[in-house]
Protein backbone atom coordinates (compact mmCIF):
# COMPACT_ATOMS: atom_id res chain seq x y z
CA UNK A 1 0.00 0.00 0.00
CA UNK A 2 1.11 3.57 -0.59
CA UNK A 3 0.42 5.33 2.69
CA UNK A 4 1.69 8.58 4.19
CA UNK A 5 2.27 9.77 7.74
CA UNK A 6 -1.19 11.39 7.78
CA UNK A 7 -2.88 8.06 7.01
CA UNK A 8 -3.79 8.94 3.44
CA UNK A 9 -3.63 6.04 0.99
CA UNK A 10 -2.89 6.59 -2.70
CA UNK A 11 -5.04 4.51 -5.03
CA UNK A 12 -5.00 6.88 -8.00
CA UNK A 13 -1.91 7.16 -10.22
CA UNK A 14 -1.40 9.99 -12.72
CA UNK A 15 1.11 9.11 -15.40
CA UNK A 16 2.57 11.81 -17.62
CA UNK A 17 3.44 10.32 -21.01
CA UNK A 18 5.18 13.36 -22.48
CA UNK A 19 5.92 16.98 -21.60
CA UNK A 20 5.33 18.11 -25.19
CA UNK A 21 2.17 19.72 -26.43
CA UNK A 22 0.58 20.99 -29.64
CA UNK A 23 -1.19 23.88 -27.84
CA UNK A 24 0.24 26.73 -25.83
CA UNK A 25 -2.48 27.52 -23.28
CA UNK A 26 -1.58 30.82 -21.68
CA UNK A 27 -2.08 29.49 -18.12
CA UNK A 28 0.25 26.57 -18.81
CA UNK A 29 3.01 27.27 -21.35
CA UNK A 30 4.78 30.21 -22.93
CA UNK A 31 4.25 30.90 -26.62
CA UNK A 32 7.70 29.59 -27.59
CA UNK A 33 7.19 26.28 -25.78
CA UNK A 34 9.66 24.91 -23.27
CA UNK A 35 12.93 23.05 -23.17
CA UNK A 36 11.53 19.53 -23.69
CA UNK A 37 12.81 16.53 -21.78
CA UNK A 38 15.68 14.78 -23.56
CA UNK A 39 14.67 11.56 -25.33
CA UNK A 40 17.04 9.26 -23.38
CA UNK A 41 15.54 10.56 -20.13
CA UNK A 42 11.99 9.65 -21.13
CA UNK A 43 10.67 6.34 -19.91
CA UNK A 44 10.11 3.82 -22.68
CA UNK A 45 6.71 2.18 -23.16
CA UNK A 46 8.06 -0.98 -21.48
CA UNK A 47 9.30 1.01 -18.49
CA UNK A 48 5.96 2.78 -18.10
CA UNK A 49 4.03 -0.48 -18.24
CA UNK A 50 6.42 -2.05 -15.74
CA UNK A 51 5.93 0.80 -13.26
CA UNK A 52 2.16 0.65 -13.66
CA UNK A 53 2.27 -3.12 -13.16
CA UNK A 54 4.23 -2.66 -9.91
CA UNK A 55 1.81 0.06 -8.79
CA UNK A 56 -1.25 -2.08 -9.51
CA UNK A 57 -0.02 -5.45 -8.31
CA UNK A 58 2.09 -4.42 -5.30
CA UNK A 59 1.09 -0.92 -4.22
CA UNK A 60 -2.71 -0.85 -4.27
CA UNK A 61 -3.21 1.47 -7.24
CA UNK A 62 -6.74 1.04 -8.61
CA UNK A 63 -7.01 3.88 -11.14
CA UNK A 64 -4.56 5.14 -13.73
CA UNK A 65 -4.93 8.42 -15.57
CA UNK A 66 -2.70 9.16 -18.55
CA UNK A 67 -1.84 12.80 -19.03
CA UNK A 68 0.97 15.14 -20.06
CA UNK A 69 1.83 17.51 -21.90
CA UNK A 70 -0.46 16.10 -24.54
CA UNK A 71 -0.69 12.31 -24.12
CA UNK A 72 -2.12 11.79 -27.63
CA UNK A 73 1.32 12.85 -28.93
CA UNK A 74 2.83 9.69 -27.45
CA UNK A 75 3.11 7.21 -30.34
CA UNK A 76 2.79 4.13 -28.11
CA UNK A 77 -0.32 5.29 -26.21
CA UNK A 78 -2.75 2.66 -27.53
CA UNK A 79 -0.27 -0.14 -26.85
CA UNK A 80 0.37 1.12 -23.31
CA UNK A 81 -3.36 1.16 -22.60
CA UNK A 82 -3.79 -2.32 -24.05
CA UNK A 83 -0.99 -3.76 -21.92
CA UNK A 84 -2.30 -2.09 -18.76
CA UNK A 85 -5.79 -3.44 -19.46
CA UNK A 86 -4.31 -6.95 -19.37
CA UNK A 87 -2.96 -6.47 -15.83
CA UNK A 88 -4.57 -8.29 -12.92
CA UNK A 89 -6.17 -6.61 -11.14
CA UNK A 90 -7.14 -4.47 -14.10
CA UNK A 91 -6.93 -0.78 -13.21
CA UNK A 92 -9.60 1.71 -14.27
CA UNK A 93 -8.04 3.84 -16.97
CA UNK A 94 -8.72 7.35 -18.18
CA UNK A 95 -7.00 10.02 -20.24
CA UNK A 96 -6.77 13.79 -19.89
CA UNK A 97 -6.28 15.35 -23.31
CA UNK A 98 -6.75 18.56 -25.24
CA UNK A 99 -8.76 16.45 -27.70
CA UNK A 100 -6.69 17.21 -30.80
CA UNK A 101 -6.36 13.92 -32.68
CA UNK A 102 -8.96 12.17 -30.54
CA UNK A 103 -11.23 11.91 -33.56
CA UNK A 104 -8.71 9.49 -35.08
CA UNK A 105 -7.84 7.52 -31.94
CA UNK A 106 -10.96 7.39 -29.75
CA UNK A 107 -12.19 4.06 -31.10
CA UNK A 108 -8.78 2.38 -30.88
CA UNK A 109 -8.34 3.66 -27.32
CA UNK A 110 -11.73 2.28 -26.31
CA UNK A 111 -10.95 -1.07 -27.91
CA UNK A 112 -7.59 -1.13 -26.12
CA UNK A 113 -9.39 -0.82 -22.78
CA UNK A 114 -9.53 2.89 -21.96
CA UNK A 115 -12.60 3.61 -19.83
CA UNK A 116 -13.03 7.40 -20.02
CA UNK A 117 -11.61 10.70 -21.16
CA UNK A 118 -11.42 14.23 -19.83
CA UNK A 119 -11.11 16.74 -22.64
CA UNK A 120 -9.96 20.26 -21.92
CA UNK A 121 -11.97 23.04 -23.52
CA UNK A 122 -12.19 26.55 -22.14
CA UNK A 123 -14.45 28.32 -24.60
CA UNK A 124 -17.18 27.91 -27.19
CA UNK A 125 -15.77 30.80 -29.25
CA UNK A 126 -13.13 29.88 -31.85
CA UNK A 127 -11.50 33.34 -31.65
CA UNK A 128 -11.17 33.12 -27.86
CA UNK A 129 -9.81 29.57 -28.21
CA UNK A 130 -7.12 30.95 -30.53
CA UNK A 131 -6.19 33.63 -28.03
CA UNK A 132 -6.16 31.22 -25.07
CA UNK A 133 -4.28 28.35 -26.70
CA UNK A 134 -2.38 30.32 -29.37
CA UNK A 135 -3.55 27.77 -31.96
CA UNK A 136 -6.54 27.72 -34.30
CA UNK A 137 -7.78 24.22 -33.39
CA UNK A 138 -11.20 24.77 -31.79
CA UNK A 139 -12.97 22.64 -34.36
CA UNK A 140 -10.58 19.70 -33.82
CA UNK A 141 -11.38 19.67 -30.10
CA UNK A 142 -15.13 19.65 -30.73
CA UNK A 143 -14.69 16.77 -33.18
CA UNK A 144 -12.51 14.92 -30.67
CA UNK A 145 -15.17 15.29 -28.00
CA UNK A 146 -17.88 13.89 -30.24
CA UNK A 147 -15.67 10.98 -31.26
CA UNK A 148 -14.98 10.17 -27.59
CA UNK A 149 -18.70 10.16 -26.78
CA UNK A 150 -19.51 8.05 -29.86
CA UNK A 151 -16.76 5.56 -28.98
CA UNK A 152 -18.25 5.10 -25.51
CA UNK A 153 -15.42 6.72 -23.54
CA UNK A 154 -18.10 7.92 -21.17
CA UNK A 155 -18.93 9.85 -19.12
CA UNK A 156 -16.92 12.36 -21.17
CA UNK A 157 -15.80 15.10 -18.85
CA UNK A 158 -14.78 18.56 -20.01
CA UNK A 159 -12.14 20.48 -18.05
CA UNK A 160 -12.43 24.26 -18.18
CA UNK A 161 -10.18 26.97 -16.77
CA UNK A 162 -11.69 30.46 -16.69
CA UNK A 163 -9.35 33.37 -17.25
CA UNK A 164 -10.27 36.94 -16.31
CA UNK A 165 -11.22 39.12 -19.26
CA UNK A 166 -11.00 36.22 -21.72
CA UNK A 167 -13.63 33.56 -21.08
CA UNK A 168 -14.92 34.32 -17.57
CA UNK A 169 -18.30 35.35 -19.01
CA UNK A 170 -18.84 31.93 -20.59
CA UNK A 171 -19.61 29.69 -17.60
CA UNK A 172 -23.41 29.49 -18.15
CA UNK A 173 -23.04 29.05 -21.94
CA UNK A 174 -20.51 26.28 -21.43
CA UNK A 175 -22.81 24.51 -18.98
CA UNK A 176 -25.81 24.76 -21.32
CA UNK A 177 -23.68 23.34 -24.14
CA UNK A 178 -22.34 20.52 -21.93
CA UNK A 179 -25.84 19.52 -20.77
CA UNK A 180 -27.09 19.52 -24.35
CA UNK A 181 -24.19 17.35 -25.54
CA UNK A 182 -24.12 15.01 -22.54
CA UNK A 183 -20.67 16.05 -21.34
CA UNK A 184 -19.91 16.56 -17.65
CA UNK A 185 -18.37 19.99 -17.20
CA UNK A 186 -15.78 20.64 -14.49
CA UNK A 187 -14.31 24.05 -13.86
CA UNK A 188 -10.73 24.07 -12.52
CA UNK A 189 -9.45 27.08 -10.62
CA UNK A 190 -6.30 28.45 -12.21
CA UNK A 191 -3.26 27.31 -10.21
CA UNK A 192 0.26 28.71 -9.93
CA UNK A 193 1.81 26.07 -12.16
CA UNK A 194 2.43 28.00 -15.38
CA UNK A 195 5.98 28.05 -16.69
CA UNK A 196 5.87 31.86 -16.97
CA UNK A 197 4.95 32.36 -13.30
CA UNK A 198 2.12 34.64 -14.37
CA UNK A 199 -0.49 33.45 -11.83
CA UNK A 200 -1.92 36.09 -9.51
CA UNK A 201 -4.25 35.17 -6.70
CA UNK A 202 -5.96 38.56 -6.85
CA UNK A 203 -7.00 38.24 -10.46
CA UNK A 204 -8.02 34.58 -10.56
CA UNK A 205 -11.60 33.42 -11.06
CA UNK A 206 -12.62 31.56 -7.91
CA UNK A 207 -15.07 28.72 -7.36
CA UNK A 208 -17.32 31.31 -5.70
CA UNK A 209 -17.28 33.49 -8.84
CA UNK A 210 -18.06 30.48 -11.03
CA UNK A 211 -21.02 29.35 -8.92
CA UNK A 212 -22.45 32.86 -8.80
CA UNK A 213 -22.23 33.10 -12.55
CA UNK A 214 -23.83 29.65 -13.10
CA UNK A 215 -26.68 30.44 -10.71
CA UNK A 216 -27.80 33.33 -12.91
CA UNK A 217 -29.15 30.67 -15.28
CA UNK A 218 -29.30 27.32 -13.45
CA UNK A 219 -30.52 25.92 -10.17
CA UNK A 220 -27.63 24.09 -8.56
CA UNK A 221 -28.07 21.54 -5.77
CA UNK A 222 -24.94 20.49 -3.94
CA UNK A 223 -24.25 16.75 -3.76
CA UNK A 224 -23.52 15.32 -0.33
CA UNK A 225 -19.92 14.96 0.82
CA UNK A 226 -20.12 11.13 0.59
CA UNK A 227 -20.50 11.43 -3.15
CA UNK A 228 -17.46 13.66 -3.32
CA UNK A 229 -15.25 11.18 -1.44
CA UNK A 230 -11.66 11.86 -2.38
CA UNK A 231 -12.60 13.22 -5.81
CA UNK A 232 -11.34 16.78 -6.02
CA UNK A 233 -14.44 18.09 -7.81
CA UNK A 234 -17.29 19.35 -5.69
CA UNK A 235 -20.37 18.54 -7.71
CA UNK A 236 -23.79 20.08 -8.15
CA UNK A 237 -26.92 18.72 -9.80
CA UNK A 238 -28.03 21.04 -12.59
CA UNK A 239 -31.73 22.00 -12.46
CA UNK A 240 -32.50 18.92 -10.35
CA UNK A 241 -30.36 16.51 -12.43
CA UNK A 242 -29.45 14.14 -13.88
CA UNK A 243 -26.70 16.36 -15.31
CA UNK A 244 -23.98 17.58 -12.98
CA UNK A 245 -21.37 20.27 -12.94
CA UNK A 246 -18.13 20.11 -10.96
CA UNK A 247 -15.75 22.71 -9.59
CA UNK A 248 -12.18 21.83 -8.64
CA UNK A 249 -11.25 24.56 -6.20
CA UNK A 250 -7.62 23.63 -5.57
CA UNK A 251 -6.80 27.18 -4.51
CA UNK A 252 -9.79 28.45 -2.54
CA UNK A 253 -11.15 25.13 -1.15
CA UNK A 254 -8.23 22.70 -1.13
CA UNK A 255 -8.93 19.00 -0.65
CA UNK A 256 -5.45 17.89 0.45
CA UNK A 257 -6.67 15.99 3.52
CA UNK A 258 -8.61 13.60 1.27
CA UNK A 259 -5.97 13.32 -1.46
CA UNK A 260 -5.51 9.79 -2.84
CA UNK A 261 -2.98 10.53 -5.60
CA UNK A 262 0.53 9.74 -6.58
CA UNK A 263 2.15 10.99 -9.78
CA UNK A 264 4.76 9.79 -12.20
CA UNK A 265 6.49 12.15 -14.62
CA UNK A 266 7.47 11.19 -18.17
CA UNK A 267 11.11 10.95 -17.04
CA UNK A 268 10.35 8.57 -14.19
CA UNK A 269 10.11 10.81 -11.13
CA UNK A 270 7.50 10.21 -8.44
CA UNK A 271 5.71 13.33 -7.23
CA UNK A 272 3.42 13.07 -4.24
CA UNK A 273 1.65 16.35 -5.03
CA UNK A 274 1.19 18.77 -7.95
CA UNK A 275 2.86 21.38 -5.78
CA UNK A 276 5.69 19.22 -4.42
CA UNK A 277 9.12 20.77 -4.68
CA UNK A 278 10.81 17.40 -4.23
CA UNK A 279 10.75 14.36 -6.47
CA UNK A 280 11.91 10.77 -6.09
CA UNK A 281 13.77 9.10 -8.92
CA UNK A 282 12.49 5.71 -10.05
CA UNK A 283 14.34 5.75 -13.36
CA UNK A 284 17.71 4.90 -11.85
CA UNK A 285 16.23 1.88 -10.07
CA UNK A 286 14.37 0.90 -13.25
CA UNK A 287 17.53 0.98 -15.32
CA UNK A 288 19.90 -0.55 -12.76
CA UNK A 289 21.57 -3.77 -13.87
CA UNK A 290 20.09 -5.69 -10.93
CA UNK A 291 16.76 -3.82 -11.14
CA UNK A 292 14.12 -5.48 -8.97
CA UNK A 293 10.40 -4.74 -8.68
CA UNK A 294 10.64 -4.98 -4.88
CA UNK A 295 13.26 -2.23 -4.76
CA UNK A 296 11.17 0.06 -6.97
CA UNK A 297 8.11 -0.56 -4.78
CA UNK A 298 10.19 0.20 -1.68
CA UNK A 299 11.41 3.55 -3.09
CA UNK A 300 7.87 4.50 -4.15
CA UNK A 301 6.49 3.71 -0.68
CA UNK A 302 9.21 5.77 0.95
CA UNK A 303 8.37 8.72 -1.32
CA UNK A 304 4.71 8.43 -0.33
CA UNK A 305 5.63 8.33 3.35
CA UNK A 306 7.19 11.79 2.90
CA UNK A 307 4.05 13.35 1.37
CA UNK A 308 3.37 16.76 2.90
CA UNK A 309 0.07 17.57 4.61
CA UNK A 310 -0.99 20.16 2.04
CA UNK A 311 -0.10 22.07 -1.08
CA UNK A 312 1.31 24.97 0.94
CA UNK A 313 -0.55 27.45 -1.29
CA UNK A 314 -1.76 29.39 1.72
CA UNK A 315 1.66 29.57 3.30
CA UNK A 316 3.38 32.95 2.81
CA UNK A 317 6.59 31.03 2.07
CA UNK A 318 4.91 29.10 -0.81
CA UNK A 319 7.25 28.47 -3.70
CA UNK A 320 5.98 27.40 -7.09
CA UNK A 321 7.53 24.06 -8.12
CA UNK A 322 10.26 24.22 -10.73
CA UNK A 323 8.44 21.88 -13.07
CA UNK A 324 5.48 23.51 -14.82
CA UNK A 325 2.08 21.79 -15.09
CA UNK A 326 2.81 20.45 -18.58
CA UNK A 327 5.89 18.56 -17.32
CA UNK A 328 4.29 17.36 -14.09
CA UNK A 329 1.16 15.96 -15.70
CA UNK A 330 -2.04 17.75 -14.75
Ligand code: SAM
Nearest residue numbers: 028068069070096097098120159190191325330
Ligand atom coordinates in the same frame (compact mmCIF):
# COMPACT_ATOMS: atom_id res chain seq x y z
N1 SAM B 1 -2.77 18.53 -22.50
C1 SAM B 1 -3.80 17.85 -21.80
C2 SAM B 1 -4.97 18.77 -21.52
O1 SAM B 1 -4.83 19.99 -21.69
O2 SAM B 1 -6.00 18.27 -21.11
C3 SAM B 1 -3.35 17.21 -20.50
C4 SAM B 1 -2.39 17.98 -19.66
S1 SAM B 1 -3.01 19.49 -18.97
C5 SAM B 1 -1.63 20.04 -18.05
C6 SAM B 1 -4.19 18.86 -17.79
C7 SAM B 1 -5.19 19.85 -17.27
O3 SAM B 1 -4.51 20.83 -16.54
C8 SAM B 1 -5.98 20.58 -18.35
O4 SAM B 1 -7.35 20.42 -18.10
C9 SAM B 1 -5.57 22.01 -18.21
O5 SAM B 1 -6.62 22.91 -18.47
C10 SAM B 1 -5.16 22.07 -16.75
N2 SAM B 1 -4.21 23.14 -16.45
C11 SAM B 1 -3.07 23.44 -17.06
N3 SAM B 1 -2.46 24.49 -16.46
C12 SAM B 1 -3.25 24.84 -15.43
C13 SAM B 1 -3.18 25.84 -14.40
N4 SAM B 1 -2.17 26.70 -14.33
N5 SAM B 1 -4.18 25.89 -13.50
C14 SAM B 1 -5.23 25.03 -13.56
N6 SAM B 1 -5.34 24.07 -14.48
C15 SAM B 1 -4.37 23.97 -15.41
Ligand code: SF4
Nearest residue numbers: 021023025028069098
Ligand atom coordinates in the same frame (compact mmCIF):
# COMPACT_ATOMS: atom_id res chain seq x y z
FE1 SF4 C 1 -0.95 21.70 -23.62
FE2 SF4 C 1 -2.72 20.86 -21.84
FE3 SF4 C 1 -0.86 22.72 -21.17
FE4 SF4 C 1 -2.82 23.39 -22.83
S1 SF4 C 1 -3.04 22.74 -20.70
S2 SF4 C 1 -0.61 23.83 -23.12
S3 SF4 C 1 -3.18 21.53 -23.94
S4 SF4 C 1 -0.48 20.62 -21.70
